[in-house]
Amino acid sequence: MNAPPIVAPIVPGAPAEELLKVRDLRKRFAIKGGILSRTVDQVHAVDGVSFEIGKGETLGLVGESGCGKSTTGRCILRLIEPSSGEVWFQGNDVTKMDHGALQALRRDMQIIFQDPYASLNPRLKVGAIIGEALTIHKLAPTQKAMEDRVVQLLETVGLQPDHMHRFPHEFSGGQRQRIGIARALAVEPKLIVCDEPVSALDVSIQAQVINLLEDLQEQFGLTYLFIAHDLSVVEHISTRVAVMYLGRVVEIAPSRELYDNPLHPYTEALLSAVPIPDPTVKRKRIMLQGDVPNPIRPPSGCHFHTRCPIAKPDCAQRVPELRESKPGHWVSCHYRG
């Protein structure tokens, strides 16, 4: 199990020391129906996703609702069991881990959630919420050690020691998000999956939390998988960005490169749709027609061909491979790059 994967690296150009490698990850959700609750259909939430994250790096994962980005994040942590594929973390395949190995993995991989109101147990005090990981993994031998560690974590995320005696409902959204971050930090993880950590927050609070995440990354050498739909936030925080559409990665590139030279027509349209907070900037906008197709019956060939401005007949037949167009810039399109 410790043998390195035999699969040839599909996405090179990543930093030398890679921490996480995802290979052809798939997740299908069954839709049950009928009296015998038989599987009548399947949602192809994640449909063959591959990428890797280097140590200390932030990989942004963007896409519109329903593109499978959150499911990908949860499959990596095995909060959702992937249907197939491999997730290599420090030389071990997460998808094949038994209970004990998974338990150990929990100390290395953590997650921060979107909704600061739903992500904290309303019946526990902040101290108990942050201290839970210490109890589970027996990281604090005494009550005193536990309290000291909680205080330390609270201070790390910019909260006060006496906050540990309060309940979540006594905090604002931004503060709750800080509590969620402290909880994830308690086990000293190497990788944190940030699932839309700022999308539920007000603009001025967003900046506070983004800055905090950047500071923590620097301080503890963290690696982030940063999932979001807000392209400006992702561009700001990420080293590299992967764009997803209907369960597949359509483009991966270093952050600046992606925004300056998007290759995939979807990335291009997505970027041009972002409103720029400057009335003097007038850009040409690529309008995508229609809505994202139903993931129960995704289009054949390239998933994007139904809305693509440059689609040709064979796009409906052939599935484009993710291939390297320039060093480090990968795109999955027959006609671009």
Add this chain to the structure above:
Amino acid sequence: MAGSTPASLSAEAPVQAPAVAAAQARKARSISPALETWRRFRRHVLAVTGAVVLLILVLAVLVGPYLWPVAINDIDFAAKLQGPSLAHPLGTDDLGQDLLARMMYGGRISLAVGFAAMLVALTVGVLVGSVAGMSSGWVDAFLMWLTDLFLALPTLPVLLLVMYLFRDSMKKVMGVEGGAFILIVVVIGALRWMPVARLVRAQFLSLREKEFVEAARALGASKVRQVVQHILPNALGPVIVVGTIDVAAAIIFESTLSFLGLGFPSDVPTWGSMLRDAKDYLDIAAHWALFPGAAIFLTVLAINFIGDGLRDAFDPRRVL
């Protein structure tokens, strides 16, 4: 500001957010969700009235017999079927037994049956519901099938049948009163756990998808820990509400059983059995039926009001 230290970080953090500071000024101590629920409950006038009435009733049946030390089986044919008087504040029955003493004794049994049956129903219901809600696949399917099966049982006939079949054997083991008590409690509990199980399962299904439970899973919390620490405490609110209603239902059940002569033996007074005995004398001694009837009515009404108040107090969507 790149390369900032933790010190600069905490300086920029919302050290004392004004909203929170204001909130603290109003409430000096941190308010737990339970305390908040209590605060909301206190504002529900009917519920508080119900709680006071129930408290008085409970106190009366517990302490009353010491203040009114008249034997429940003191037969006095000279004073039979008397209306309320100084000697007998609630009158007497056809054997001249003091009704006040019998009411207090019977109240003990009725209330005890109510609470005990509720506990049985809640325990079984929470257990079945939790297991069903946490497992998926055939375990869940089987438990829900079992729940539906019990729901489909015609309550009264089953009750009568069970009482008829097991009363004598229980009497031998547990004694007359104890046997009847346990049998009644178990039977009522066994027929009332299904709504609790369904409720708990529904709560579990929604709660186990909540992000805070997912966070616990990501931290490596075992299933037991997820349930005990995170899911169950958040699911209990509605369960407690159903529990209160169950107390009322159990009291009525017991009365029905006793009224039909299948509850406690006729020499043990309960509110239900007193009603049964009184029914033949309604035209000449209405008080005999009136008092136990009123006691059942008051208790059930009070408990239902308490349930109402608890439901409102637990419901976070209700903005006061």
Add this chain to the structure above:
Amino acid sequence: MPDTFVPDTLLDIRGLKTWFKTEDGMVRAVDGVDLHIDRGETVGVVGESGCGKTVTARSVLKLIDMPPGRFEAGQILWQGRDLIPLEQAEMNRIRAREIAIIFQEPMTSLNPVYTVGDQIAEVIALHQKLSPRQAMAGAAEMLRLVNIPNPQKRVHDYPHQFSGGMRQRVMIAMALSCQPKLLIADEPTTALDVTIQAQILELMQEMKEKFGMAIMLITHAMGVVAETCQRVTVMYAGKVVEEAPVEALFSDPRHPYTQGLIRSIPRIDRAVSRQARLESIQGTVPSLLNPPAGCRFAARCKYAMDICTQGIPPLKEVAPGHRVACVL
């Protein structure tokens, strides 16, 4: 704002206070708001959650539940006529026909048990004397206008058969079916993905050109404001802190809150990416239960002085059409 009534002004809100009585006390959700909208203009109302922008919008149509809400002071002049004292029946004549509103969540604003055609036709028939068949034809025409493919067929569909973006189109069709003079759009694209947001914003622009109505766009997204509005009103904790033409607001924001708001957003069009730290506004929004005396932003303002906590700074004009409520 000039004291004399300018004929071109459609809506003129003066000193509006909409308060809510809660058991903890009076929540001053809107606490002295001045705002005006001219014919055919798009005015953005921006601010964070709880700043009172939505309550202001709903106050205009009197969609506030009273109690607990109540108008404490102020006027809402619609073409010179105060709406606050109006009776329900008179208000209903103004709703939809003169002022229409669309909401953030298009699913909850449509009734799931009626077809969208029925719902649009109902609005049309309410304000115009038309036969049911004519009204249904009008509904189909409206769906065609908002670029819903196959409108003749889709009028008979139910809301759940439409996607989020399509539902918002239906809402716009319904709102425009009586050709209102003012469309209030309350976070119309917040629940939508960026590509769909772009479609809806473009549609609103197109509709505005076609019908010539004014738009009051309520949003928290500065980017949306920059791309669609002519004038902007920035709200904070129930008050207007700055009001300016859109170019002036972004090139020369005067209020520290506006400055913070603009600078705290990461920009994808600039090559500064992550070397630069985001500027953040420290702290959180004050409680509207006991709002602080003086400037409500003072506690979070990096320029705050003693004078800021003493009196509430009035809006004063710093440039033509650019007004700021700050002592600086």
